[in-house]
Amino acid sequence: MQKVHPLWQSPLTIPGGTRQSPINIQWRDSVYDPFLKPLKISYDPTTCLHIWNNGYSFLVEFDDSTDRSIIVGGPLENQYRLKQFHFHWGAINDWGSEHTVDSKFYPAELHLVHWNAVEYPSFEEAVMEGNGLAVIGVFLKLGARHEGLQTLVDALPAVKHKDTVIEFDVFDPSCLLPSCPDYWTYAGSLTTPPLTESVTWIIKKKPIEVDEDQLEAFRMLLFTSDGEEEKRMVDNFRPLQPLMDRTVRSSFQ
Ligand SMILES: NS(=O)(=O)c1ccc(C(=O)N2CCN(Cc3ccccc3)C2)cc1
Numbered sequence: 314m315q316k317v318h319p320l321w322q323s324p325l326t327i328p329g330g331t332r333q334s335p336i337n338i339q340w341r342d343s344v345y346d347p348f349l350k351p352l353k354i355s356y357d358p359t360t361c362l363h364i365w366n367n368g369y370s371f372l373v374e375f376d377d378s379t380d381r382s383i384i385v386g387g388p389l390e391n392q393y394r395l396k397q398f399h400f401h402w403g404a405i406n407d408w409g410s411e412h413t414v415d416s417k418f419y420p421a422e423l424h425l426v427h428w429n430a431v432e433y434p435s436f437e438e439a440v441m442e443g444n445g446l447a448v449i450g451v452f453l454k455l456g457a458r459h460e461g462l463q464t465l466v467d468a469l470p471a472v473k474h475k476d477t478v479i480e481f482d483v484f485d486p487s488c489l490l491p492s493c494p495d496y497w498t499y500a501g502s503l504t505t506p507p508l509t510e511s512v513t514w515i516i517k518k519k520p521i522e523v524d525e526d527q528l529e530a531f532r533m534l535l536f537t538s539d540g541e542e543e544k545r546m547v548d549n550f551r552p553l554q555p556l557m558d559r560t561v562r563s564s565f566q
């Protein structure tokens with residue numbers, strides 16, 4: 314009998330899944346790959362469209378009809394277009410991230426979602442292909458207030474309920490990336506339905522710092538629609554999945 318985690322209403326493990334996400338990154342088991350290139354990121358802040366509470370997280374979505382916001386290099390064969398970014402977080406600061414490092418949870422994790430527009434005609438089709446998506450993961454740790462994040466936090470009360478959207482027309486997500494270029498990379502999956510094994514994960518080694526009020530702003534969002542009994546949007550992370558026959562590579566020694 315498959316274990317079904319109440320939140321995701323999806324099986325905890327995919328039958329026959331061999332590359333599921335998230336995973337624990339055991340630092341000493343990761344393998345330095347000198348052939349990994351630096352990741353090149355170029356985002357156009359005017360491609361930002363809106364913020365949307367989809368009932369799992371809040372997504373900041375981008376106009377992906379052209380190659381104006383892209384990443385290239387790193388472990389990637391092609392350039393990938395930015396589609397959206399979102400976060401996963403906990404009810405308290407002791408957990409919340411999807412990936413862990415040496416079994417340590419961070420209070421939250423940012424995912425910048427990109428798709429292979431060189432090989433596939435749409436995001437929806439790329440979601441179904443082994444090399445369709447590239448997601449940059451950035452850990453959030455408790456510390457100093459993050460000024461770039463604050464513009465996003467200030468807009469969250471407007472998307473408190475599921476299926477609410479607010480226009481958000483200029484934002485450069487590169488302000489949410491740590492300055493350190495170091496990352497781990499491995500072949501994985503979406504961490505929400507349909508859990509397809511289509512993601513090249515690029516997990517930044519260094520976290521960014523955010524303060525308690527900013528994390529609390531995430532926690533005041535709701536899974537529920539206006540008029541329903543309120544359920545706070547917290548603990549929206551998938552449980553860790555088995556590494557199976559995978560190696561995590563590092564871009565650093
Ligand atoms: N946490 S994560 O980074 O792994 C992640 C989760 C969800 C998404 C996302 O935008 N969607 C997943 C598929 N869904 C729509 C869809 C498309 C085709 C078939 C079915 C459904 C949208 C992207 C990244």
Ligand SMILES: [Zn+2]
Pocket residue numbers: 399400401424504
């Ligand atoms: Zn995610």
